[in-house]
Amino acid sequence: MKLDRRLFLSTTAATLAAPMVLGQGRPRVVVIGGGAGGATAARYIAKDSEGAIDVVLIEPTRKYYTCFFSNLYLGGLKEIEDIGHTYGTLAAAGVNVVHDWAVGVDRSARQVSLAGGGVLTYDKLILSPGIDFVEGAVDGWDITAQNAMPHAYKAGSQSELLKAQLMAMPEGGTFAMVAPPNPYRCPPGPYERVSMVAQFLKANNPTAKIIVADPKSKFSKMALFQEGWADHYVGMVDWIGADFGGANVSVDPGAMTITIDGEVTSVDVCNVIPAMKAGRIAELAGVTSGNWAPVNAADMSTKADPDVYVLGDAASQGDMPKSGFAANSQAKVCANAIRGALTGSRIFPAKFSNTCWSLIGTDNGVKVGATYEATDEKIAKVDGFISQTGESSELRKATYQESEGWYAGITADMFG
Amino acid sequence: MPAGSDVLADILAIKGDLEYGEYLASECTTCHRHDGTSEEIPGIVGWQAKDFAAAMSAYKSKSRAHPVMQMVAGRLGNEEIAALAAFFESLGR
Numbered sequence: 177m178k179l180d181r182r183l184f185l186s187t188t189a190a191t192l193a194a195p196m197v198l199g200q201g202r203p204r205v206v207v208i209g210g211g212a213g214g215a216t217a218a219r220y221i222a223k224d225s226e227g228a229i230d231v232v233l234i235e236p237t238r239k240y241y242t243c244f245f246s247n248l249y250l251g252g253l254k255e256i257e258d259i260g261h262t263y264g265t266l267a268a269a270g271v272n273v274v275h276d277w278a279v280g281v282d283r284s285a286r287q288v289s290l291a292g293g294g295v296l297t298y299d300k301l302i303l304s305p306g307i308d309f310v311e312g313a314v315d316g317w318d319i320t321a322q323n324a325m326p327h328a329y330k331a332g333s334q335s336e337l338l339k340a341q342l343m344a345m346p347e348g349g350t351f352a353m354v355a356p357p358n359p360y361r362c363p364p365g366p367y368e369r370v371s372m373v374a375q376f377l378k379a380n381n382p383t384a385k386i387i388v389a390d391p392k393s394k395f396s397k398m399a400l401f402q403e404g405w406a407d408h409y410v411g412m413v414d415w416i417g418a419d420f421g422g423a424n425v426s427v428d429p430g431a432m433t434i435t436i437d438g439e440v441t442s443v444d445v446c447n448v449i450p451a452m453k454a455g456r457i458a459e460l461a462g463v464t465s466g467n468w469a470p471v472n473a474a475d476m477s478t479k480a481d482p483d484v485y486v487l488g489d490a491a492s493q494g495d496m497p498k499s500g501f502a503a504n505s506q507a508k509v510c511a512n513a514i515r516g517a518l519t520g521s522r523i524f525p526a527k528f529s530n531t532c533w534s535l536i537g538t539d540n541g542v543k544v545g546a547t548y549e550a551t552d553e554k555i556a557k558v559d560g561f562i563s564q565t566g567e568s569s570e571l572r573k574a575t576y577q578e579s580e581g582w583y584a585g586i587t588a589d590m591f592g
Numbered sequence: 593m594p595a596g597s598d599v600l601a602d603i604l605a606i607k608g609d610l611e612y613g614e615y616l617a618s619e620c621t622t623c624h625r626h627d628g629t630s631e632e633i634p635g636i637v638g639w640q641a642k643d644f645a646a647a648m649s650a651y652k653s654k655s656r657a658h659p660v661m662q663m664v665a666g667r668l669g670n671e672e673i674a675a676l677a678a679f680f681e682s683l684g685r
Contacts, residue, residue, distance in 0.1 A: 220618065501622060508618040524615045527667075529622075531660055545660055547667055558667060561659040578660075581632030585623040 202230045203518040206288050206298040208278045208457055210235030210263060212242075213304030213487030213503035215590040220511035222270040228519050232272045232296060234288070238262065240591075241331035243362060244500045245583055248535060250328075250339050251372030252379075259331060265592035281461035283481055300514050303463070304487040304503065305455025306330070307361050310467065313451035314354055315426035324429035325446040328369075329361065341445045342376060348383040349444035352434045354425055355390040359468075360452045361489045361498045363396035364544070368534040369447070371401065374409040375537050387443070388415045389436045391423035396497075397534060397542055403565045404536030454490035468492035473550035474526050475513035476506050485510050494554025495546075502530045504586055509550075526550035533579035539569070541576030599653070603645045603670045608678025616676050619664065628683070638684025641677035648673045 277291040328338040416422040421437025453467035469486040488503030516523035531545035546560030628637030650656035651665035
């Protein structure tokens with residue numbers, strides 16, 4: 177059939193002028209954030225809809241550095257490029273990858289505005305923006321201090337900066353960490369980081385010390401980490417929990433001091449991991465309540481808007497930890513539900529799972545995991561397991577090797 | 593005949609729902625690479641349905657050791673294991 181140019185133009189104009197709705201051209205899903213939640217959702221919707229859905233992924237970075245495994249880079253087990261991933265394969269698979277910042281969401285018009293000036297209309301919107309930091313969470317620290325005192329909790333240049341500072345520490349120097357309050361991204365992450373920093377220092381600067389100021393009195397895999405620190409890094413790690421004043425902390429990035437419960441200590445490196453909240457775009461979209469975005473467990477749609485979904489760290493969903501594995505799991509449930517809503521394909525019951533591996537030292541891996549189901553109230557835990565103290569070195573090595581396999585698997589699952 | 597064999601026979605008697613299997617398989621591919629290659633975690637793409645069902649039944653009954661797999665398999669019903677087995681076998685054709 178020969179195309180009628182006048183008809184074609186009029187049809188195109190009508191499509192551009194009106195929001196896309198079912199039955200008029202391909203429905204469009206806009207995904208904001210190309211990490212474990214967003215990249216996975218975009219890939220699955222594009223793959224499974226076989227072109228029936230127009231999938232647009234908005235992600236500002238051209239190369240994404242995974243927060244998971246970034247501690248292994250600090251510990252010297254990975255190069256920074258080992259945890260960097262580009263979006264070319266996703267684009268080749270049919271996802272329209274837009275490298276720009278989403279700066280606004282108009283839910284009544286179903287539009288997303290971009291920093292570069294573009295406006296995208298959506299039928300369904302997925303927000304997977306990860307975390308931002310709560311302003312004023314750590315006395316003396318703000319985002320202008322992140323070069324003097326890096327957070328390194330969004331991987332990439334911050335990870336490289338912290339590694340450089342670690343390598344430049346004077347002999348017998350002090351590495352301080354301000355740990356975050358619950359809830360936050362990757363519950364075992366700060367403690368795996370302590371382990372990897374200790375591993376680096378043990379090999380390169382064995383008289384150095386690590387101080388951790390923690391607003392919590394207990395933390396993820398606590399017994400496993402404390403056993404590992406006592407076994408591998410004797411006398412190096414001083415963890416100061418809430419019971420000993422760890423919540424009463426301030427920093428001075430100019431003077432490079434940390435004050436814990438009134439005691440001032442000069443430090444050489446200070447890794448400040450502030451309290452967290454949903455990535456800013458979730459707040460701009462008006463789907464947050466407090467610091468996070470409440471969602472329905474069955475499909476990850478927000479309580480505020482059935483056509484806006486939130487995945488991963490930014491969501492308030494119930495029992496799942498804020499992890500890359502969890503975001504990836506939630507993305508698949510969400511993708512199935514959205515595809516069903518837009519194309520009439522079958523929608524299956526939500527099933528979620530999570531496993532978090534952590535490395536205490538070379539070949540000393542531990543893990544915690546659980547399965548979850550959707551209830552009317554939340555994502556609810558069904559079953560779980562955790563590594564045990566006193567496990568054999570063979571088992572710990574196998575657990576570490578398994579985490580390497582998981583990393584290869586999940587990054588292939590995210591980026592294609 | 594042990595009880596596990598009865599369960600396996602029941603699973604193998606079910607015609608697996610491929611579409612459901614594809615959905616359920618998305619949980620597997622977080623760790624098991626979708627291209628079927630093995631990298632510390634074994635590839636499972638293209639396995640014979642009977643082998644897949646036997647492995648999952650063994651994890652579910654905890655006669656085969658591995659905490660993650662016992663947990664994952666533990667909540668799968670026979671219909672779901674049959675669906676997964678059919679799907680992963682179909683990828684090998």
